[in-house]
Amino acid sequence: MLLLLGSCHLVLTFFSQKFYPRQAETRQQMEQDSPVLTRESTVWQGWVGNHASHSAGMMFVGANTLALGLQSFDRYTHSPVLPWLTLGVCGFYVFLAQRYWFWAPLVGLMVATGCLLASWVLARG
Structure with missing residues (x-):
């Protein structure tokens, strides 16, 4: 889900x-x-660069989680750190969406976070 959201954002x-005014x-x-x-950059260049780097970050977290889940799901879900880091990043994105963005990314991020949390709980249960 994060890979998809980040890819759509990049496109x-x-x-x-x-994203134009x-x-x-x-x-x-x-x-x-x-x-x-x-003075080496413009506000517009920063705007576009910020959107692109935000997309890359979401794509990285999504691709990394997907790869880890496919290659070694049990090791990922039982790791003392990785699921918490992933949920922390997702939670931060949810906070940003709620505070600064709009409903569509908020809903998508809440679904992604919920799915990650549910899969982690079910895998550990």
Whole structure:
């Protein structure tokens, strides 16, 4: 689920205008202004880069969890650390979605987190 959500986010970042501001003037201002941190980038470049790196992070967590689950499910589910790290990352994404994003990623992340938690509980039970 995380791999799918991250992949969709990456496609929307580079192959659509879904993350563009509704007002063209806002994007123009973002392309002309730089953050206080550095003048080597624009706010727009940071915006696109942030979306892309966010996608890559979700894809990595999803692909890593999938690979571990397929290759050594028992070792993953009985690890003292890995399931907690995965659930922690998912929980953080749920927090971000609830606080800063909108309903679609929130629902997707809640489903993904619920599925991970359920599979972990059932595997350990």
